[in-house]
Amino acid sequence: MGTTLISVFFLAAVVIIALSVFFTFVPVMLWISAIASGVRISIITLVAMRLRRVIPSRIVNPLIKATKAGLSLTINQLESHYLAGGNVDRVVNALIAAHRANIQLPFERAAAIDLAGRDVLQAVQMSVNPRVIETPVVSAVAKDGIEVKVIARVTVRANIDRLVGGAGEETIIARVGEGIVTTVGSSSSHKDVLENPDRISTTVLSKGLDAGTAFEILSIDIADIDIGKNIGAYLQTEQAEADKQIAQAKAEERRAMAVAQEQEMRARVVEMKAKVVEAESEVPQAMAEALREGKLGVMDYMNLKNIESDTQMRASLGKMNDPRDNQGEES
Structure with a gap:
């Protein structure tokens, strides 16, 4: 008797598990809803969706909605759009809205818009309501x-x-x-x-x-x-400021060039003075050499000294008679 009860319980458990797996894998209630809504679809088609890893409710419910709205859509169209990564429910809603607004929108165009990443339902609504x-x-x-x-x-x-x-x-x-x-x-x-x-x-x-x-x-x-x-005034002000800066830069460049030229002239004057001093230092040696060799006599030497003295005296008298020098001394 105990063995019989255990067998009965075991058989009942197996049946319950089998029915649970069956109703889980085969969407019977969804099939009944489709039949009641006038959508002709077979259980085998629903099972085949499961095998293709397609959620049957994502296809059947939009198909029921489209059929009730008077649209002629096939389950293959919806399933192919789902497998392509599209939003079937949004496409069907857009088709229904376009049909109600008397807008020509084929399923292929709606699916293409949805796959392109645009909200096809929003586009239809914007066509009706700008x-x-x-x-x-x-x-x-x-x-x-x-x-x-x-x-x-x-x-x-x-x-x-x-x-x-x-x-x-x-x-x-x-x-x-x-x-x-x-x-x-x-x-x-x-x-x-x-x-x-x-x-x-x-x-x-x-x-x-x-x-x-x-x-x-x-x-x-x-x-x-x-x-x-x-x-306009702002741009003119900016242009004037830019021109001013350019003029200042050019003036500074000319001043720098003038200073450089002045320094160069001073360097040349110093160099020439050095050469004159060097030449003057060689004059006594040349005169001594001329005296020793007899090329210059004593009288010639005395005449040269007289000329130098006379020249210095004339220069001194000229400075005394120059009014510019007198003004410089007074100042």
Whole structure:
């Protein structure tokens, strides 16, 4: 009797474990939900998903949602997108939103947008409800040198056909900023910009700034416009200061060259004086040698001395009669 009870308990445990493994591996409840929702799918297909390491609920639940919304999607499409690393639920939600808004969005394009890293559901919502992008403060200078600071609001709508490979919001902001700088810079005066701010919007909008982007620009509105610094006067002041420094540097260079030349002349004078002193020191020796050799007589020597004395006397008299020397002595 005891052996029979043990056998019964053992058999019951095996059955329970087998049923648990079966219901864990085979999503019966999910299959029942799909059948009840009108989605025709077999148990074998669900088991095959398990074998391919695909979570059946990630495929079946979006398929049920799409079927209820009136979309014609196959389980192979959803499973292939899941295996490619896409977000199946987000793609299905985007397709439903596009279908409700009467926007043409095939599954292949939605899957491509999702795999490209963009939020396809947000793109569909932006196509229905345009988004406003506010630019940072754009500083531009008019021809009169006055700085003008502008803040613009750009209303954009997602262009689903250009979402894959199209530029983002940063490109839109950069192009609008460039257009503002060009428009203000071409104005003859900052007063013209303040009087007609809509000129900026019209000019920038006509440039086709949304080319090659994932958006379509609907309008560009000037949110704020203000006056900044007098850039022209500032630049002129900086230029004058730079010219002053250049002139000072050139003057210093000329002064240094003059000092160098003066020092060089002084060195040459000192050198010439040294040579004269050296030559004068050799005169007595030459005269003595001439006297010994008989080339110079005593009378010649006496005449030379008389000439030197006469020359010194004339020089002394000339200094006494020179009024400039007298003024120097008086001073």
